[in-house]
Amino acid sequence: MAEAFRGEFYQKVDGKARVSIPAAFRAVLNADDPQKGEKGGARLVLVYGGKTRNFVEGYSKRGADQLAEDIEAMEMGSPERVRAERDLISRSVMVEVDPDGRIVLPPRVREKMGFAGDLAGEAEAAFAGFTNRFRLYRKEVYEAELAEDDEDDVDPLTLVGRHKRTG
Template identity: 35%
Template structure:
């Protein structure tokens, strides 16, 4: 199974902070949890992000472990090491989905990220993000401006320099 999240959806957040993870996202979390097996709930790592962050970042276990391996390769006394260790180790909550496919967002997290009665779940390739719907609408407006700047150019042309088939001489 692919470890790529796709799509977005809006979900109710109850008074206790419980919110359902989209079914498609749960399948990716299952595939990305080495300890998962049928009948068990998958785990997810939820990163708070830096002070300027406007969303929660949620990773399958294999992805947060990949990030940790890369951080461990960095010089231990570097500013980058300290920053990334804080963001992707100290400020991460490891949790397990409940039997109904939900997670609990603490009151502190809901307040920090402006999540009240609903949460927007947004795919971001190897992770998914949880946003306040209002804050996400602002982000979407900025992305629409980028589309306007792109004009009639094919958005996939932005990948030309990174296309593996182009670099290796393969065909698309």
Template identity: 35%
Template sequence: MARRFRSTYHQKVDAKGRVSVPASFRRVIEDGDPDWSAGQRPNFIIVFGLKFQKRLDCFTLNAMETIDASIDAMAPGSPERKKLERVYHAHSIEAQIDEDGRIILPQSLRDKLDLIADEKARFVGMNDHFQVWKNETYEGLYGTDDESDEDEDLAPDFDMRVLFSSANRPSGEA
């Protein structure tokens, strides 16, 4: 079973745009790069997407292959395929983690996020990919880690697994 991106990390971006990729995320990226081996630098894809989206979506090479296969299966020239090609191909770059576990965010991507030197970027694990946000932008949309209101209407003993459809419910039924 493939490793997944989990948890949230706050990482400082330096004046050159360098930011450390969380160690647990690096392991997933390494596992998802078919050409990676010990001592090499793993590659992954950064999707900067649509203009109004103030985040970066980052995928392993294997995860991007799955997305590419889904796009390839669509009718050539269809409006849906064109949109997906624009986002996942035209609005993406391949990135490489350096020997110190960092990536360099190009100025254009820092501008998209409104990130300046010495600010914190938020790395958010999203299962098959991770997102990079300016911390303040993320908190403006979702609140801080401690004050999210997504669960305010849930009982203290609520079991989140009931949200899965019965067909997709993990073992250890809720």
């Protein structure tokens, strides 16, 4: 994996639901979408499905294509595939990064993040890198999740390598 989503960034969401994609993430998006979209910007897929998720997941064009291939490899008609298709494919939207490095958060994405109402004021989003994808949260939700996760006193390096992906 040459490029990866790494780091955490906080970005303002303006009254028109626009948010700047962190420059480090734009580099990954650009590398993973050599053809670009209609307006010349990198495309990304925002997945807002999954009722227990309190975030939106963002995939580069290449990452979204790989996710779709992985789902297509699942047994046709199986409950797992149907759920994956519904929550990860149907409940997703492709957006394009504008020349200023921003995207407009679509209505379903805003709703999932808790920005469904008026965006005037101090709305802020948190971007968190997860190597092949990133998560997009409302800032307060992300910080609360971090505070909860950090209470277990587990050294994360002890978790690495426990479960190796096969296939």
